[in-house]
Amino acid sequence: MAIITISRGSFSGGTQLADHIAQKLSCTHISREMLVNIAQEKGVSLKKLSRALEEKPTLLESMTDRVHYLTYIQQALARAVQKEENVVYDGLAGHLLFKGVPNLLRVKVIADMEYRIEAVMERMGYTKREEAFNFIRNVDAKREKWTRALYQCDWKDPFLYDLTINLEQMSIAGASEIVCHTANLEEFKRTPEMQKKIDDFTLCTDARAAIASDFRIQDSGIDVEAHDGKILLTGTVENLEQGAMVKELIGNIPGVEAVNSQMQTRTAPLDPFKRKRA
Numbered sequence: 001m002a003i004i005t006i007s008r009g010s011f012s013g014g015t016q017l018a019d020h021i022a023q024k025l026s027c028t029h030i031s032r033e034m035l036v037n038i039a040q041e042k043g044v045s046l047k048k049l050s051r052a053l054e055e056k057p058t059l060l061e062s063m064t065d066r067v068h069y070l071t072y073i074q075q076a077l078a079r080a081v082q083k084e085e086n087v088v089y090d091g092l093a094g095h096l097l098f099k100g101v102p103n104l105l106r107v108k109v110i111a112d113m114e115y116r117i118e119a120v121m122e123r124m125g126y127t128k129r130e131e132a133f134n135f136i137r138n139v140d141a142k143r144e145k146w147t148r149a150l151y152q153c154d155w156k157d158p159f160l161y162d163l164t165i166n167l168e169q170m171s172i173a174g175a176s177e178i179v180c181h182t183a184n185l186e187e188f189k190r191t192p193e194m195q196k197k198i199d200d201f202t203l204c205t206d207a208r209a210a211i212a213s214d215f216r217i218q219d220s221g222i223d224v225e226a227h228d229g230k231i232l233l234t235g236t237v238e239n240l241e242q243g244a245m246v247k248e249l250i251g252n253i254p255g256v257e258a259v260n261s262q263m264q265t266r267t268a269p270l271d272p273f274k275r276k277r278a
Helices: 014-025 033-042 046-052 063-083 113-124 129-151 172-183 192-213 240-251
Strands: 003-008 028-030 087-090 104-110 163-166 222-227 230-237 258-261
Touching (some): 014 172, 163 172, 240 258
Parallel strands (some): 003 087, 003 104, 028 087, 104 163, 230 258
Antiparallel strands (some): 222 230
């Protein structure tokens, strides 16, 4: 069975579709509760976590902080899918946050503006259609800027998805039938090889989250790879002390068997011959 991600514009029916799929397949639906759990575990504002998934960083907001919040979310998603074979997640960036996971069914849900305006008026209490339209346009613009800022891609690009579902003439039940049928195809069944890649993905997110949680470390230049319990660290750190801290931190994560550090220090950014191995 596939790990299903549902991407959608605001009020396009994606959450309702995800609920229907989860019931039909008797699988886990990862919802907003996940953000609440992360906020409690990491001591992070729920509002900031939500904004990390929805809005481009402001000029006064650190891009590093935003990446850290997304790292925590990615770790939670990885843990959710590592042992649960059947999972559905609805949200703007699911297919991007799960990048590297093999049996991923990437679904995009679209609906005409009339459908979306009626949904906004019903659920948000707007009484004027123009107000509902402006609300949708504003949210869509924020999401487009968010995706470009963090992933350098257009979230509307059809090549980012395996299926596009148009709810203009199709019911939620009908759309659910299509997604569930596709999810059961041989291509999306989890094999032992796929499970190994998911385990590596999860361990990698554990490592990234551990680094992000230690505010003594300037981690914007650190890259992490995981393979069969072995971690490869590349990129740059501020100094040898931070390099040693990162290596020790990663070595203490359950499941890590070895840490290979090929990080360089920033002792002389303009003179590569003076760089040292961390």
